[in-house]
Amino acid sequence: MRDDTIRRREFEENAMAYVDSLYNMALRLVFNKEEAEDLVQETYLKAYRFFNTFQKGTNIKAWLFKILRNTFINKYRKTVSTPSESFFEDIESVQASVPYEEETKSGESVDTLEKKYNDLGSLVDDEVKNALDSLPVEYREAILLSDVEELSYKDISEITNVPIGTVKSRLNRGRGLLQKSLLAYAKDRGFIKREK
């Protein structure tokens, strides 16, 4: 019984700090507050049950995200098939570096970047969220884990069960797409303002 109390305390001290982080990710996965809450709760329950398999000294936040992700897949994408995903990865890695080189080669002028920067300032949260939510889920989760949670490529690769190279290409492509759609929102706003 005393062991249980220690275990419980240890779990709460280490894991409960990430409720907000997990909830945030859950919300960007299921787009629904109640379901996100359920998902987070289930994640914690599962993590608690499997707490003895957690290797002390490793990143508990990454571990929790992995459980969240697995729970999400079990719940919502039962029919997900791995072969099609690996096919998808192949295509992805071939094109991974394209958006970047395009950008550098075209040698974006000082003006556009300056303007881009100013435009972004006008975006509201909903627009940023919409831009994020419109990304394919693989890109979205990679960006959230990297930009918001600031996890390392290695942790992200462990969480999402793909090689580090794939994490990189997802981030590259995802960020390219995200920037594009953010700028599109920004442009729309500017346009509307000017018309008024």
Add this chain to the structure above:
Amino acid sequence: MTCNEAGKHFHEFVDKELNRSHYLIVKNHVDNCDDCHRRYKFEMDVRALVKTCCIKTTAPSYLREKILKGLNSADMNVPVNDGKETIYQTKAPRMLFSSRSYAIAASILITIAGGIFYYTNYHQADSTAIVDDAVKNHVVAVNDNLVFNEKTSVVDNINKYLGNTINSQLSNSSPFLNAEQVSMKGGMPVKLCGTSSPCILFDKGGNKLSLQVVRKSGSPITNLERARMGHKEFYIGNRRGFNSVLWEEDGVTYCLTSDLNKNEILKFAATLISR
């Protein structure tokens, strides 16, 4: 360094994922090149925008309470199991699985597979039951692969892992992996046909395979499709869209499960046994 070269590693640079010397080279360029510096600022701004937008959302306060309540009810089940455990311990040395088998059983009640214990009690000698068990374990292990560690990413460790976790004798008879493109992803203890087995996961180009064993299986493999590859006989079963390949070696029945097609999984099984 040119802008193009810097651009290739731009995200890694911004994410601070380059090694130190490489990082300094790129940084030197970015600091001195107006275009790249602007781009760096832009990248940082987008990241900051996403971050600030996301962290504004916080979980509702009642969620924390709900979670803690959930943990309470999970705790309430523990003492019941504790009682059982002490009985087990006096009977037989089942220490190895005492807490874990409870954890597995509990997760199964709530989540997917359901019924490993059923099979530990009611398993038949029929080999289709092995396939049934193996597929269930496979699904749990792949989706619930909660073992999150480093040691498992090294291919050579399979023998050590098999030996340490389950039975030191097994390491002598366990297969060697010679397929280099395969990485070991982790493993968890499971029950296969009433005996305890490790369930070791492999990753082959994104496809997950799991290897489980039945020690001292005794009964020959029956009711399964037979296939020959080289000198070795394999048996193939199919459940719920997963293929399982079984083979025997030194009295141990190995069972490899995956959603790969029959040919590929057979080929993989063959690489596992060829030394």
